[in-house]
Structure formats: structure tokens, C-alpha cells
Amino acid sequence: SLGTISIAKASIVATLPAQTSILAGGNPKLGRFDPYIPIREQIDVDDVLLSRFDLKFALRDVPNPERDAVLADHILKMRFGEKEVTPLLDPNFLRKYIAYARAHVHPTLTPEAGERIKEFYLKMRAKAGGEAPVTITLRQYEALIRLAEASARVRLSDKVTVEDAERAIHLMKVSLRQFGFDPETGMIDIDRAEGGIPTTQRSKIRIVLDVIEELTKSIGKMIPVEDVIKRAKEEGVDEVEDIIRRMKEEGLIFEPKPNFIQKT
Secondary structure, rough: OEEEEEEEEEEEEEEEEOOOOOOOOOOOOOOOOOOOOOHHHOOOOOOHHHOOOOOOOOOOOOHHHHHHHHHHHHHHHHHOOOOOOOOOOOOHHHHEEEEEEEHHHOEEOOOOHHHHHHHHHHHOOOOOEEOOOOOOOHHHHHHHHHHHHHHHHHOOOOEOOHHHHHHHHHHHHHHHHHEEOOOOOOEOOOHHHHHOOOOOHHHHHHHHHHHHHHHHHOOOOOOOOOHHHHHHHHOOOOOOOHHHHHHHHOEEEEEEEOEEEOOO
16 A cells, blocks of 8 residues: 565565555355455455455345346357457557556646545544444545546546546445445444454453453453353353454463363
């Protein structure tokens, strides 16, 4: 995201420019994307790396009778030789267009476009507070500016207009809605979208930690897992087993012997 890469190997310590665009794709572990499961549980990508992507989209195969019929007819016509498949834009033209835009078009942000992006950012930030999750960070704010500049470059314009800002905001909204929506709160949680621990999960982890702390005082350092599960469920926490597993993975607790846990 900074456009640089740092090297510290042997006697070489340097920061080199590495300005490039990365388009990555992958399949979820279970074969199909589930909008109700956090992205961090569906793909094997580190949350630090995942957060570096400005936009993330889920390409889902949702049944649609009209669209399915059009695609089926299209494939049959190709099989029978009734239809020739040609791209909407000639590949050579597209390569030249992109090369020209990168070499000759360097748009600058107009005050109006900057103000629109700022307004959207502050409005999203205002939704956070108290128990409400953080909906957007400065990383997305900088991404919005880059996306607006990219929109202007595609138009071969030297100015980033409000229209470009609106296009960038729309793309960001779609991305956040797909990966950041928390069904438990009905709100956007940027930690969920970036592959981190959602706010609701952090709250549950804190409750389980408090339960372990209380049981440690009354029982001792080694606590039976079943006692933790029982007490946590009394506090309104579901899926305690999954939370305990995550806490082990993150080093918050460990298992000194089977069916017993202890704080690190």
C-alpha cells in the first residue's frame, strides 16, 4: 500500500520502490463463499496481507432464471457454430489504451472531489463508538483517493471530479457490504472485512477471558474446559468451543493436559 519494499539482508538495508497493481483470486475452503462467515475463516490468507487490497469482491453463483437461460443459449449457439465469440474491445486496442493512460495521464484531485470523499469517510466514522464497530479506517480513505484517481485516468482526464469520487465510493460500499457486514449487529465492521477479529467476536473473547480469570481464582491455574463452557453459556456466549480454539491459536491460553486450559 506504500508503494515500497524494505530489504534487510546481510549488510544490505534499503527501501526500494515497488509501485504495482495486484489482482488476486482464490476459492474459499468449502468451495462456495458464505456471506455469514467471516472471510478470515474461508481463505488461507494472512489478515495483514488481506488488508492491503483496496477492494475485495465475492463472485457468487446465485441462480437467476433469466440470466441462466441466456448463458445456456449462448453456450449452445457456440457449440453449433451459430455464434462467433468476439471480445467487446480488441485486446491490442485495450493494451495500447492502458499503456497510454499510464504514461500520459496523471490526474490531480479537485477540491470538490476531495471534499466528497472526506464527507463519506467522516460519515462512516461517525457510526462507530461505544459497542459499535469501526466501519472504515484511514487505509480505506487513501484507497478511495486512489480509486477516484484511477477512475479519472480511465477517462483520460487530468482532473478527478465528483463523479470519479462517487464511483470510488460506490465500489468501496459494495466491497464493505460483501465482506464487512456483521449479521449479529446488522452493521459494517471493517475488522471483519479486513480478515481481523470482528467486534462481536472480541466481545465474546473478553467474556470468556473474564470467566477463565474468575475460575482461576476459585479453582486454580488449570481449569476444566467443561466448566468454562458452562459458565460462558450462562453469560450468553454461544460457540464457546470455537472461541476457546481461536484463543489457543492466538496464544491467549494453552492446554496443559487434555480437557484443561490455562491462561498464558
